[in-house]
Amino acid sequence: MATNERQPLLRNRTEEARSGVAQIRAHEVTASAQDNPDYPIDHGYVAWMQVVGGFIIFANSWGLPNAFGVFQTYYVDTLMPDQDAASIAWVGSIQLFFTTIGCLPxxxxxxxxxxxxxxxxxxxxxxxxxxLTSFFKSYWAILLSQGVCMGIGSGLLALIPVAVLAMFFEKKRMLATGLASTGASVAGIAYTLSMRSLFISVGFAWAVRILALIILLTNAIAFAVMRLQLQYGSKGSKFGFHHFKDLPYTVFVGAFTLFVASSFVPFFFIQEYALQLGVSKDMAFNLLSIMNAANIFGRFVPNFIADRYGGVNTLLPLSVACIVTMCMLPLATTVSSLIAISIAYGFLSGGVIIIPGPTITDLSPSSAEMGVRLGLAYLVASFGGLLGNPLIGQIKGDGKDAVQNFNGVWFCAAAVMGAGVVALVATRWLKLGSPFTVGRV
Incomplete structure (x- = not known):
């Protein structure tokens, strides 16, 4: 990294006003903007271009686990039929783990x-x-290339939209982050449909290479448009577990971890469940796309509400509704009921997946600590992503009754999310003095 790129992302504006000491600006800053103390907050061309760049980064980081179901089904049915579904799920979970843990560095x-x-x-x-994945056919090689290497790359990118948008938006922070995060759902739809079609038309190897080219070209756009605020002051926050002395933050991180462990379960297993019910392969593939389409609206409609009432207050009813929806999955045995459940869960889970990030920035006492506190939260939550899907997938039965096979999967995921709801209530209690106190959290 070039030395002239060193520049703190976040600043303590009070300290800047007191010190008046000029600092070297980051090389990402455009010359025309250097005459101003900061880019405009909550409006302006530069601020909304960060939403565009964030949309792309979300698509090519968090959007990839959303599309893993298409790989899961292809690996189980075609590429690695000797491997069971739970083993294949480890590839997606390892990828999600490194995507999440990479948020700290x-x-x-x-x-x-x-x-x-x-x-x-x-x-x-x-x-x-x-x-590398395009050349491999063995389980361990794909685990390392798609799970580890690709996951680490996604992890480095994954925190960028949340942190950068927190710099450019204050009153509209939740909404801006929600709009950008729809990129993950759009990617889940576009990548699922295109990869499924490409697997058939050009084969697995070239399909994966085409996806690599798409990611390269779109990330180049994000590279060009994304900016940092013109910051002065600290040299960046220091890593340390002392941040966990803040009890509301710590308990909320626990809730976030439980949500990461449970919220992706339907995305990973809805296709396999549908296939065991006798649904056609075409319809089973479409269910994941339908879930991701509904997830788009779930990523910005609840966020608009969260800007007014707070992230924790918005997450509580959303997560309870997700639990109810997962418990209703055993009742979904027809194509129409599966579509209805996919739409409902896709919408509700959108907020559960994306609201925790900007909520952590709201719980941070200083803007100069947002990066490391976000990173620490995602570090802890990464273990939920690593263990959630494979361990819950182990509960799946192998009998002839699809509903019975998956009952444990859905109810276990609902129970884990239920524990997250308890942690949310505790967060409100610690922050407001009582879980029943009216207040924005």
């Missing part, structure tokens, strides 16, 4: 202003992982 580097370098390195690792 990504957040620390962002605090020091390495925006462009992170995008470049993350993109190279994603593309390399996909290209």
């Amino acid at each position: 990504g957040g620390m580097l962002l605090d020091r202003g390495y925006l462009k370098s992170i995008i470049a390195v993350g993109t190279v690792l994603e593309v390399l992982g996909l290209v």
